[in-house]
Structures are given as structure tokens and as C-alpha cells.
Amino acid sequence: MARYFTxxxxxxxxxxxxxxxxxxxxxxxxxxxxxxxELPDVGTMVEKGKDAAVVESVKAASDVYAPLxxxxxxxxxxxxxxxxxxxxxxxxxxxxxxxxxSDKSELEGLMDDKAYKSFCDGL
Amino acid sequence: xxxxxxxxxEIQTLPLDAWHRRKGARMVPFAGYEMPIQYEGIVAEHxxxxxxxxxxxxxxxxxxxxxGDKAAEELEKLLPGAIASLKPxxxxxxxxxxxxxxxxxxLMVTNATPWIEADEEAGTEGHWGDPAYYLVVxxxxxxxxxGHLREHLDDDVTLTHMDEHALIALxxxxxxxxxxxxxRNVIDDMVFMDSVTHDFGEWPLRITRSGYTGEDGFEISxxxxxxxxxxxxxxxxxxxxxxxLGARDSLRLEAGLPLYGHDITEATDPVSAxxxxxxxxxxxxxxxxxxxxxxxxxxxxxxxxxRVGLEIEGRMPAREGALVYSGDxxxxxxxxxxxxxxxxxxxxxxxxxxxxxxxGTELEVEVRNKRLSAKVAxxxxxxxxxxxxx
Numbered sequence: 245m246a247r248y249f250t251x252x253x254x255x256x257x258x259x260x261x262x263x264x265x266x267x268x269x270x271x272x273x274x275x276x277x278x279x280x281x282e283l284p285d286v287g288t289m290v291e292k293g294k295d296a297a298v299v300e301s302v303k304a305a306s307d308v309y310a311p312l313x314x315x316x317x318x319x320x321x322x323x324x325x326x327x328x329x330x331x332x333x334x335x336x337x338x339x340x341x342x343x344x345x346s347d348k349s350e351l352e353g354l355m356d357d358k359a360y361k362s363f364c365d366g367l
Numbered sequence: 368x369x370x371x372x373x374x375x376x377e378i379q380t381l382p383l384d385a386w387h388r389r390k391g392a393r394m395v396p397f398a399g400y401e402m403p404i405q406y407e408g409i410v411a412e413h414x415x416x417x418x419x420x421x422x423x424x425x426x427x428x429x430x431x432x433x434x435g436d437k438a439a440e441e442l443e444k445l446l447p448g449a450i451a452s453l454k455p456x457x458x459x460x461x462x463x464x465x466x467x468x469x470x471x472x473x474l475m476v477t478n479a480t481p482w483i484e485a486d487e488e489a490g491t492e493g494h495w496g497d498p499a500y501y502l503v504v505x506x507x508x509x510x511x512x513x514g515h516l517r518e519h520l521d522d523d524v525t526l527t528h529m530d531e532h533a534l535i536a537l538x539x540x541x542x543x544x545x546x547x548x549x550x551r552n553v554i555d556d557m558v559f560m561d562s563v564t565h566d567f568g569e570w571p572l573r574i575t576r577s578g579y580t581g582e583d584g585f586e587i588s589x590x591x592x593x594x595x596x597x598x599x600x601x602x603x604x605x606x607x608x609x610x611x612l613g614a615r616d617s618l619r620l621e622a623g624l625p626l627y628g629h630d631i632t633e634a635t636d637p638v639s640a641x642x643x644x645x646x647x648x649x650x651x652x653x654x655x656x657x658x659x660x661x662x663x664x665x666x667x668x669x670x671x672x673x674r675v676g677l678e679i680e681g682r683m684p685a686r687e688g689a690l691v692y693s694g695d696x697x698x699x700x701x702x703x704x705x706x707x708x709x710x711x712x713x714x715x716x717x718x719x720x721x722x723x724x725x726x727g728t729e730l731e732v733e734v735r736n737k738r739l740s741a742k743v744a745x746x747x748x749x750x751x752x753x754x755x756x757x
Contacts, residue, residue, distance in 0.1 A: 276613070277410040279706040280682040282735070298735065300684050302409045302706050303613050327682070 248351060249360035250311045255335055256354065258345065263312055266339040267299070267330065270364045276301045278330045283319040283341055290316060290343065292350050297340055299330065308340065312350045318342040381426040382533045382591040386598055390609050398506035400427045402612055409613035413708040416580055416618055417749075420539035421610030422601050429509025430532050430588055431502040431516070432479065435524040438498045439478075445519055446476065447637065447656050449647040455480045455495065458560040458575050462637055462645050463504070463512060468661025469633040470640065471515060472508040473625070477501040477562040477575060501562070501573065503534070503586070505627045519657070533594035538584030538618075540752060541606035546574075546585055549600050554585065559753035570597070579615070581622025581751040620714060621707050623676060623746025629687055630674060630702045630716050636662055639670040639718065672699060672718040676748055677732065680740040682706075684713040685732040691717050692731045692738065698723050701732060709749050719743065 248256040253271035257264040272278065280300040290296045290310035297308040319341045323329055330338040345351075355363060378396045387394060392403030403424065405412060415421055433442060439451040448461040455478045463471040479501040485493040504512045509528075516526050537546055546554055553565050554574065562575040570593045578584035589597050601607050616626070625631045631640045636658075643651075650656065654663065679685055684706045691699035704715030715732070723730065728743040 276405060277408055277708075280684065282683065300706065302413075302617055302708065303404075305684070305686060 247357060248311075248354035249357070249363075250309075250354055251363065252309050252311070254308065254311045256311050256351075258351070261345055262317065262342055263314070263345050264339050264342050265296075265311055267308060267334055268360070268364075269334045270367075272331050272334040272338075275299055275306060276303060278327045281323045281327050281330060281340065283323065284316045286316055286319060288316045290314065300327075310343075311354070312343065312345050312347075314344040314346045316341050316343050381424065382594040383424045383426060383535075383598055386595050387424065387609070390602075392609070392611060395612075397612060398427045400506065402427060403609070405611035405613045406609055409611070409617060410708045412608070412610040412614035413617050415608050416539045416582065416610055416614060417709055418540065419608070420537055420542040420545050420584070420604075420606045421580075421614070422598060422607050423536040423538060423610050423615055424533070424598070425506075425536050425586070426533040426591075426594070427506030428534055429502075429504040429506065429512060430529040430534060431504065431509075431513065432499055432527040432529060433502065433516070433520065433524060434497055434499040434527070435521075436498060437521055438500050438524050441520045441524045442476070442500060443650070443656060445516070445657050446474075447646040447650055447659070447662070448476070449650055450476060450478075450500065453478045455482065456562055458562050458577055460645055462642065463515065464637075464656060464658035464662075465633055466657055466661070468636040468658045468665060470627075470631045470635055470637060471633060472504050472512050473627050473631060473642075473645075474502050474504045474512075475575070475577060477573075479562070479564075479573070481564070501588075507628060529588070531591050532588050533591045534586060534588050535594065535598060535601070536578050536580075536584060536586045537601060537607065538578045538580040538582045538610075539606070540582060542582070542584040543754065545601065545604040545606045548604055557754075558756045559583070567597075572597075576754065579622070579624055580618040581624070581747055581749060581753075582618075583752055583754040616703075617705055617708055620703060620705055620716070621709055621747065621749040622751055623716075623748060625674065625716065626703055635674075635718070636665050636670070638662060638665040639672055639674065641674045670721055673721050673724045674702070674716060675719050675724045676744040676746040677701070677704070677715040677717050677730070677741040678744040678748070679704075679713040679715060679732060680742075682713065683734055683737075683739060685715050685734050685739060685741070689715070690733050691719060691741070692733060693720075693723055698730065707748060713739075714744075714748050715741075716746075 282298040296310035387403040458477040479499040481496040573588040689701040699719035731738040
């Protein structure tokens with residue numbers, strides 16, 4: 245399994261043709277206490293770089309963009325009852341949704357763990 | 368809280384800037400200043416203030432002193448509250464009014480007239496000194512307010528901008544306990560909206576039992592050069608932690624207190640804003656203040672819309688600008704909204720067509736093309752706990 249990162253602070257775990265998507269620890273730290281996550285419906289076709297989810301903190305609403313294009317096949321129901329999972333376990337239990345990957349060439353240009361870390365250090 | 372009045376182009380720093388950074392604050396531009404939005408996290412800071420005591424740096428606010436024999440009667444021409452009958456050492460919430468009935472700013476006014484002790488050598492009795500009124504106005508509006516006051520106050524009245532003073536608010540159920548340990552016997556006799564001066568060692572302070580969180584608490588005006596030392600003294604108490612602007616906003620929203628520039632503006636009048644308590648009954652009838660004619664008209668005819676609270680179903684917050692519906696018709700707009708950490712649900716303030724402002728009226732708020740169920744609620748959302756005496 246390979247993990248990729250976007251410069252919009254999302255992580256993607258790729259397993260075969262399915263990607264699991266979430267936001268990074270850095271992102272949750274910036275957003276602060278998360279009180280609600282609006283996830284896409286299963287079956288939604290999302291497009292790379294376009295709105296896919298919304299994260300609401302106490303203070304503000306922030307869009308989460310689809311890191312790749314494809315179809316949403318599963319969403320994390322656990323976030324409905326406990327949106328704070330995004331704060332406490334952003335890169336594991338706080339995942340957002342799973343999607344099919346329609347075009348693997350979209351993975352090009354994404355960062356690996358090391359590159360993302362130095363990207364954050366530079367912010 | 369997001370947009371500020373852009374009267375200052377360059378972001379300035381406040382006396383406690385370095386202190387906030389040392390405490391781990393995340394700083395953001397607000398009202399023309401670098402201000403702390405949060406330290407450990409908005410929810411933790413919010414809950415700490417409701418349970419213990421929070422220290423808020425509100426030095427961005429404008430502290431003004433209006434002095435002179437005619438200070439009260441001159442202020443009464445611009446504010447709809449009773450200033451002349453405000454006793455020395457008492458504070459009142461008031462509004463700076465525009466001619467058309469709009470609100471230029473909301474503020475706190477304190478009768479700061481000093482008591483001059485008897486002087487046996489000079490043979491003078493104890494007496495009240497020159498009339499003085501201490502005003503605290505919104506940071507983003509202070510330059511406009513100063514201009515307005517300069518323009519309209521009589522030349523015999525002196526307006527001083529106390530820009531060498533910081534303002535620190537200590538808020539929460541344990542604020543009095545903590546402050547009492549730092550300076551003894553100063554606040555013992557004070558109730559909500561009392562104000563005293565106190566020399567803490569060599570630091571001349573003004574302490575007012577007031578605030579904007581709905582909790583008991585104090586606002587302490589301190590010369591800027593002593594602000595850090597005072598903040599350190601207060602934060603050394605076990606009950607006190609520094610709190611950022613983020614929690615200040617969620618606390619005041621729960622307390623039902625309007626935020627200038629959002630819930631009240633030049634386009635809203637005090638009747639629609641449900642701030643009639645700021646208009647003393649007698650002055651409401653007699654007038655003699657800027658904007659009276661326009662406000663009297665709204666009073667007589669009834670406001671078209673009124674500011675009310677909304678409790679929103681589910682967990683998705685409705686933010687400023689969200690439209691409110693009754694069936695298919697749009698009946699109002701949210702002016703501030705967010706998630707209430709205390710109630711663990713979304714709450715909002717909105718202007719709603721008056722006929723639909725009865726408590727419990729069921730409405731809908733539109734957020735990202737979804738309709739959320741909402742109910743008109745009485746404010747404050749969380750009961751206030753001002754100290755009014757035993």
C-alpha cells in the first residue's frame with residue numbers, strides 16, 4: 245500500500261484501484277476543533293481539485309477537494325457521531341471516504357511522506 | 368469576526384504581542400492588529416472560561432475619556448442611554464447612534480468622575496472632581512468613533528484617547544476568586560457594572576466588573592508598560608489561562624451578545640436589534656439624541672425584522688449570511704452563527720420577519736443547498752452569571 249499527499253493537505257492510501265482519502269495531521273491542527281464533517285454521498289463522481297467534502301470547525305467551514313477523480317464507494321460513518329476523530333486520529337480512524345481511481349496518471353505529482361514533510365516544514 | 372473595518376492599512380502590534388507568542392498563541396490580523404485567535408484550542412479555551420477563568424487581551428478596543436462640566440449632557444446628545452443619572456463608579460451599555468437610526472458602534476460607558484478626598488490643610492471637604500466618562504468602544508470602529516465624537520461634542524468637552532493603556536478581561540466563575548488573591552479587598556464590594564480605580568503598587572488600574580462572555584468577570588485597564596506583568600500575575604493563578612479571540616466569539620454568541628459589524632451595523636436600528644434596554648424609557652420618549660426621530664418611528668410602527676436566536680437541528684453550523692426560510696419564502700438571514708461548545712449544537716443569531724420571532728417558531732436555514740430545521744430560541748442560549756450581589 246502506498247501513501248500519497250497533496251499540497252492541499254490530504255492523504256491518499258492506494259490499494260489496488262481504491263483510494264482512501266483523509267486530511268493530514270497538519271491540516272487538522274490548522275483547522276482546530278472539528279465539529280462536523282459533511283461527506284459526499286456514496287456513488288458521487290468527484291473530480292480532482294473540485295469540492296468533495298466540507299469540514300466545519302467551531303470557527304469556520306473549509307472545503308476539502310477531491311485529490312483524484314473517481315467514484316465515492318464508501319464514507320466514514322464514524323465521523324457523523326464523532327467528528328473529533330479527525331482531530332484525534334486524522335491519518336487513521338478519521339479517514340473521510342474511499343473512492344475508485346479512474347485515472348492513475350493523476351497520482352503523478354503527488355508527494356510521498358518525506359516530500360510532504362519538507363513541504364509542511366517550509367510553510 | 369472575519370472582516371474588519373479597514374481604516375488602518377498596516378497591521379499593528381499590541382502591548383501583549385510578545386507575551387501571546389510566548390504562550391503559544393496562533394496570531395491573526397484582527398481590527399488592524401495582530402491578535403491571538405487561539406492557544407491550546409477553541410473548545411478547550413471556551414470550556415475553561417465557563418468552568419474556571421480566562422484572560423483575554425482586548426487591548427485593540429478603544430479606551431476614551433470624555434471630561435468637562437458638560438460631558439454628560441454632551442454625551443446624551445449622541446447616546447440614547449441615561450448618562451446624566453449614571454452614578455460615579457457605575458457602568459452602562461450604550462450605543463453610538465447615526466442620524467438615520469442606525470448604530471455606529473456599541474460601547475460601555477462608565478462615570479469615572481473622581482472623588483477628591485478632604486484636605487484639612489487646605490480646608491476643603493471631600494468632593495467630586497471634574498465630571499469624567501470612560502468609554503470602551505470596538506477596536507475596528509474606534510477611529511470612526513473618535514472622529515464622530517470630535518465632530519459632535521462641544522469644544523468645552525475634552526476627548527482623550529487612552530492609547531497608552533492595555534485592556535485585559537478576566538472572565539469566568541472563578542475570576543473573582545483569582546483576582547482576590549492577586550489584589551485583596553479591591554473587588555469585595557463590587558457588583559456587575561461597578562467600576563473602581565485602584566493603585567496596585569505603582570500601577571494605576573481601572574477595574575470594571577463587566578465583560579462579554581456572559582460570565583462574572585472584570586475588565587482591567589492598565590498602562591501599556593505594565594500589561595505583561597499584570598497578565599503574568601493573573602495567569603500565575605491556578606484558575607487562569609489565556610483565551611483567544613476564537614473562544615471569545617463562541618462565548619459571546621452563547622451569551623446572546625451582538626457583535627458589531629455582524630449582528631449590529633449602521634443598517635440596523637436598536638429596536639430591530641432587540642437592544643431596547645440600552646434606550647432608557649424616559650430618553651426613548653423625550654429624545655434629544657441623534658437618531659431619535661428615526662428610532663421613534665420604528666418603535667411606533669414596529670420593526671419589520673428582529674434579531675433573535677436560532678437553535679439548529681443536527682450538527683451542521685449555519686454561518687453568517689445563511690438565509691432563513693419559512694416554507695418557500697425567505698424570512699430572514701443569519702448574522703452570526705457557529706457551534707456552541709457548551710450546548711454541543713449549532714446556534715445562530717438572525718434577523719427574522721417580526722411575525723415569526725415568537726419563541727419556538729419553526730423555520731429552516733439554508734446551508735450549501737440543504738435545509739436545516741431551526742427553532743427561534745430566547746437568548747442568552749447559555750444563562751448568564753453576572754454577579755449582582757448576595
